[in-house]
Structures are given as structure tokens and as C-alpha cells.
Amino acid sequence: MIHAVIFDMDETLLDRQSSLRAFAAAQHRAHPDAFSEVPVAHFVERFLALDNNGALWKAEVYQQILDENRITSLEPQTLVDEYIADFHRHCHPFAGLPEMVDELLADGRQLGLITNGRYPFQWHNFQSLGVADRFGAVLVSEHEGMRKPNPEIFRRALSRLDVTAETAVFVGDNPEADMRGAQSVGMRTIYRPSPFWPECAFADAVCTDLRQLPGLVRGFEASR
Numbered sequence: 001m002i003h004a005v006i007f008d009m010d011e012t013l014l015d016r017q018s019s020l021r022a023f024a025a026a027q028h029r030a031h032p033d034a035f036s037e038v039p040v041a042h043f044v045e046r047f048l049a050l051d052n053n054g055a056l057w058k059a060e061v062y063q064q065i066l067d068e069n070r071i072t073s074l075e076p077q078t079l080v081d082e083y084i085a086d087f088h089r090h091c092h093p094f095a096g097l098p099e100m101v102d103e104l105l106a107d108g109r110q111l112g113l114i115t116n117g118r119y120p121f122q123w124h125n126f127q128s129l130g131v132a133d134r135f136g137a138v139l140v141s142e143h144e145g146m147r148k149p150n151p152e153i154f155r156r157a158l159s160r161l162d163v164t165a166e167t168a169v170f171v172g173d174n175p176e177a178d179m180r181g182a183q184s185v186g187m188r189t190i191y192r193p194s195p196f197w198p199e200c201a202f203a204d205a206v207c208t209d210l211r212q213l214p215g216l217v218r219g220f221e222a223s224r
């Protein structure tokens with residue numbers, strides 16, 4: 001029996017690229033004078049390219065965009081503060097999230113989340129997906145003082161759900177942080193391909209649509 005399914009958030013449940021696009025377009029609209037010479041499409045594309053899947057923190061992203069466009073009427077920190085305060089208003093999940101959650105719970109699974117990132121920023125982003133109250137454990141790395149792939153953060157999530165690694169599955173899009181990390185404590189893994197990591201040869205299964213996930217978890221039980 002699989003007792004728990006634990007998820008990564010960004011690019012696994014939360015459609016981060018699409019959510020970032022929506023946020024950046026709104027931020028551009030909020031500063032019509034400063035960005036009067038910068039087309040919205042250009043601003044959005046530079047924002048995503050410099051973000052590079054979260055590799056560069058937003059203070060540097062904004063500094064670069066302001067420098068490139070010789071904008072001096074805005075401070076990077078103003079834009080960072082808006083990002084921290086408002087990104088969650090533009091966060092949306094991949095298709096099928098509520099149905100998948102319903103089905104996993106109906107099958108008797110507990111749900112958990114482990115996300116690498118800032119707290120409470122990531123917590124607010126998860127809340128905005130509309131399913132957070134159905135998750136028994138939510139771990140944000142900054143709050144926990146450790147990050148994936150540290151095995152301890154996976155053990156902590158398992159402990160909070162009171163399940164063993166052998167009866168839990170981890171779902172994520174990052175081969176090292178998510179798949180290797182979860183496998184290092186003995187969990188089975190389901191890979192979510194993303195534009196940044198299109199494949200992972202060593203995951204136990206692949207899920208391209210969240211609505212497939214309950215069936216993939218049942219498949220682990222059938223193959224035991």
C-alpha cells in the first residue's frame with residue numbers, strides 16, 4: 001500500500017513559467033511611465049530568461065532589466081517587493097490539480113509538499129493553488145533550514161505524515177533535488193518533465209499530466 005504522495009511545487013503542481021508571465025505582464029502595466037519605452041512582451045521575455053528557472057534572484061533580474069533599458073526612475077528593490085507581495089496572486093496550477101487531489105485522497109493516500117525556496121513566499125504561492133488545506137505536511141526549505149536533495153528534509157516530511165519511505169512516493173521535476181533526493185531515503189519517484197529538465201532516466205515512472213498520477217500510484221501497488 002502506498003500511504004503518502006509527496007510533491008515538489010514549482011513546475012510540478014504550480015505552472016511557474018506561465019504564472020511568472022502573468023505576473024510580469026501585470027507588473028509592467030503597473031509602471032506605465034517607467035516602462036513606456038519597453039514593450040510588455042520584451043519585459044516578460046527578459047524577466048523569464050534572466051530568472052532562468054529561479055537560478056537568479058529577482059534583485060539581480062530587475063537590476064539587469066533596468067540597466068539594459070536605462071531606466072532610473074525605479075529602484076530594483078521596489079520591483080522585488082512587488083514580486084514578493086504579489087506573485088501569489090498570479091500563481092496557477094497545472095490542469096487537473098483538484099481532480100488529482102480528490103482521487104488520491106479517495107484512494108486513502110496522505111499528501112505532502114517539499115519546496116526549495118523562501119518562506120513565507122513559497123507558502124503563499126502554495127496557498128493560492130487552492131488545495132493546501134488537504135496536505136498533511138508542507139515543508140519550505142528556508143523555514144526548515146535545509147534544502148532538497150538533503151535526505152533529512154525528506155525524512156522530516158515522512159515523519160510528519162507518520163509514514164515510512166517504502167510506502168511513499170515523491171513527485172517532482174528536478175532530477176537531482178527531487179528524484180535523487182527522494183531515492184536516497186528509499187522513496188519511489190515519479191518524474192514530471194519540464195522545459196528545463198525534459199527527462200530523467202532513473203525515475204520509477206513519468207507523469208506528463210497530473211490526471212495520470214493516481215493511476216501511476218496504483219500501478220506501484222499492482223506491481224509489488
Ligand SMILES: [Mg+2]
Pocket residue numbers: 008009010011012172173174
Ligand atoms: Mg520544481
